[in-house]
Amino acid sequence: MAGIREIADAVEAGKVKLVAPLIQEALKNGTDASEILNQGMIEALGNVGEKYRRGEIFVPEMLLSARAMKKGVEVLKPYLASGSSVVLGKVILGTVSGDLHDIGKNLVGMMMENAGFEVLDLGIDVSTRKFIDAIGKNPDVTLVGLSALLTTTLPAMEETVGTLNAQPFRERIKIMVGGTPVTEEFARKIGADGYSRDAAEAVILAKKLIEEPVLP
Ligand code: B1M
Numbered sequence: 494m495a496g497i498r499e500i501a502d503a504v505e506a507g508k509v510k511l512v513a514p515l516i517q518e519a520l521k522n523g524t525d526a527s528e529i530l531n532q533g534m535i536e537a538l539g540n541v542g543e544k545y546r547r548g549e550i551f552v553p554e555m556l557l558s559a560r561a562m563k564k565g566v567e568v569l570k571p572y573l574a575s576g577s578s579v580v581l582g583k584v585i586l587g588t589v590s591g592d593l594h595d596i597g598k599n600l601v602g603m604m605m606e607n608a609g610f611e612v613l614d615l616g617i618d619v620s621t622r623k624f625i626d627a628i629g630k631n632p633d634v635t636l637v638g639l640s641a642l643l644t645t646t647l648p649a650m651e652e653t654v655g656t657l658n659a660q661p662f663r664e665r666i667k668i669m670v671g672g673t674p675v676t677e678e679f680a681r682k683i684g685a686d687g688y689s690r691d692a693a694e695a696v697i698l699a700k701k702l703i704e705e706p707v708l709p
Pocket residue numbers: 535538539540541542543545546552555556558559591592593594595596597598600601637638639640641642643644645669670671672673674689690691692693695
């Protein structure tokens with residue numbers, strides 16, 4: 494019987510084709526979708542990162558695990574959806590310039606959509622110019638979320654937030670940031686309105702930020 498352990502092992506080993514049937518079987522057996530995601534798949538990617546750090550695996554293996562994770566999220570998506578139809582506001586999301594990691598950002602986007610936000614996802618390696626253009630073209634956007642997974646792309650996050658802070662539209666948007674190397678302190682230092690550690694917290698923060706009055 495497929496359990497969380499088998500799914501985690503398949504993600505960790507980058508067994509892209511095995512992941513979907515294992516998840517389907519686990520769901521059929523009554524395993525909770527968010528447990529599969531959090532205790533199985535996200536933990537598995539954490540182990541992948543550790544192995545990479547110790548030099549036990551290399552980028553191609555990391556890429557296969559990322560593909561397996563994406564396949565799994567695709568299968569889980571309908572089961573994680575809350576079916577909320579409330580429109581809380583429009584959010585622009587993107588991974589900052591130079592950074593190609595998008596699994597965490599995609600999860601944040603998915604959870605936000607489930608909570609009732611409309612999400613406009615700009616993708617990965619998003620330049621400051623692209624953020625500015627998208628905000629300009631979408632006057633109903635109230636929240637912008639930036640993700641970074643590399644310490645080397647934190648300066649890009651700082652640059653984007655700094656530039657957004659100087660735009661005339663700043664008074665109508667809130668900016669939130671996240672990703673493993675990002676901290677609350679860094680978020681404050683670069684002038685973002687908020688930081689969250691994971692996707693669940695990101696939804697709570699997003700709701701809080703849009704309820705707060707815009708900058709004085
Ligand atoms: Co990369 N990688 N990677 N990688 N990768 C890390 C991040 C790393 C920590 C691995 C390690 O060394 N242990 C390391 C960074 C070290 C550092 O900077 N300190 C690293 C490195 C070095 C690299 C390369 C430089 C490797 C190389 O080429 N030599 C390279 C860089 C490429 C680039 O971006 N320019 C690279 C490439 C890749 C792949 C392409 C192979 C692949 C990414 C595929 C993809 O995303 N489509 C990959 C992967 C898979 C990882 C690890 C293993 C897993 C990342 C992940 O998806 N985690 C990662 C190790 C790790 O994180 N432990 C690693 C699961 C995901 C659900 O979590 O993304 O943290 P996470 O998102 C969370 C929170 O952070 C938060 O919520 C999410 C959900 O709970 N969050 C937000 C994220 N964004 C948010 C935004 C918010 C709020 C919360 O508001 C807007």
